[in-house]
Amino acid sequence: MSEFVLQIDGKEVTAREGMTIVEAAKTAGIKIPTLCHHDQLEPYGACRICTVEAEANGRNQLVAACVYPAEKGMVVQTKTEKLAKIRKVLIEQMMAHAPDAPQLLELAAEYGADRDRFDKDPSFCILCGLCVRYCNEVKKKNAIGYIDRGPRREISFIPDVAGKECWDCKECFPLCPTSALQAAYVLTEALATPPEEPQEAGCACTGSCSGCGP
Amino acid sequence: MCMDITRIDQIIDNHNAEQSSLIQILLDIQAEHHWLPKQALDRVAEKLDVPMNRIQHITTFYKAFSQVPKGRHQIHVCMGTACHVRGAQKVLDVLSDATGIKAGETDAELKFSLETVNCLGCCALGPVMVVDGEYHGNVAPAQAADVLKNYE
Numbered sequence A: 001m002s003e004f005v006l007q008i009d010g011k012e013v014t015a016r017e018g019m020t021i022v023e024a025a026k027t028a029g030i031k032i033p034t035l036c037h038h039d040q041l042e043p044y045g046a047c048r049i050c051t052v053e054a055e056a057n058g059r060n061q062l063v064a065a066c067v068y069p070a071e072k073g074m075v076v077q078t079k080t081e082k083l084a085k086i087r088k089v090l091i092e093q094m095m096a097h098a099p100d101a102p103q104l105l106e107l108a109a110e111y112g113a114d115r116d117r118f119d120k121d122p123s124f125c126i127l128c129g130l131c132v133r134y135c136n137e138v139k140k141k142n143a144i145g146y147i148d149r150g151p152r153r154e155i156s157f158i159p160d161v162a163g164k165e166c167w168d169c170k171e172c173f174p175l176c177p178t179s180a181l182q183a184a185y186v187l188t189e190a191l192a193t194p195p196e197e198p199q200e201a202g203c204a205c206t207g208s209c210s211g212c213g214p
Numbered sequence B: 001m002c003m004d005i006t007r008i009d010q011i012i013d014n015h016n017a018e019q020s021s022l023i024q025i026l027l028d029i030q031a032e033h034h035w036l037p038k039q040a041l042d043r044v045a046e047k048l049d050v051p052m053n054r055i056q057h058i059t060t061f062y063k064a065f066s067q068v069p070k071g072r073h074q075i076h077v078c079m080g081t082a083c084h085v086r087g088a089q090k091v092l093d094v095l096s097d098a099t100g101i102k103a104g105e106t107d108a109e110l111k112f113s114l115e116t117v118n119c120l121g122c123c124a125l126g127p128v129m130v131v132d133g134e135y136h137g138n139v140a141p142a143q144a145a146d147v148l149k150n151y152e
Helices: A021-027 A081-097 A102-111 A130-139 A159-165 A180-192 B005-014 B019-033 B038-048 B052-061 B081-085 B088-099 B141-148
Strands: A003-008 A011-016 A051-056 A059-064 A075-077 A144-147 A154-157 B073-078 B112-117 B129-131 B134-136
Touching (some): A003 A021, A144 B052, A154 A159, B019 B038, B073 B088
Antiparallel strands (some): A051 A059, B073 B129
């Protein structure tokens, strides 16, 4: 595999083709803050906290370092005033959802983020997708997924699968950057709600099927 | 059990049980049953070898899908700006009275589901109501209930 050199924070870094900026920086011991990144999982780019300034081909862009591939001759800045500002707002927005998450508190202290800047909407989930992706990609159980969309999007266990698989696994719990309790809570809630009985829910037929007769 | 599982299989086979046809299959089932019963989704998941969390993500993402039973006839009332200023709210109120359900609800006999939409793109016809895909333009609130009489 071909190797090339790029510059991260003024340091010459050798990277292999196909590496993302986060991976390249890691080999040089440069730490880029991440929340939704996990070594075992496909890059996702949900939290944007890893945003860096990357200059390649004469263009300076803001890119998510966890998904953006490292390029030859690229000049990357991971700690600039502009980035600190962006990260600060991102943290503040996430803290509206998960005000007491340890990782967020740590980042907030580093970037001077105000946890009370935005009105609280404590869903405890920042939709990093670690649990969903870990279950899909590593465990291949597909026990948890997203439901709904936009501001109403949330994670939800599939009761049928979760009832069988989750009690002995729970490997997603410690991955959660906000609070493992959230995962536990959703799991319990999903399992406590039995799947709907179709008869009770109402039958769309006109009384012709066997289940609907008197 | 209420749902004809062989019919579901037929719909799936019409699309050669291809994973890429998942949304089309779900739309066909939705069109036939007016909602997506759980057994149907289980069957689709099994036949297409698509995980349930993906199906759930898709069915909750699109408004075209319903995971609760819907009436045999879908009423959509346009609440867009043009319809709004021409009295869409009154039309909705009349329909609500006539069917006994509020917007977003389905009646107990599963006859009607009442839904609001934000613009149907035919603002010159406002206020517009749509029943089962049939457009009724310039409906006066007084006429709105009569339109429903044509549906059983």
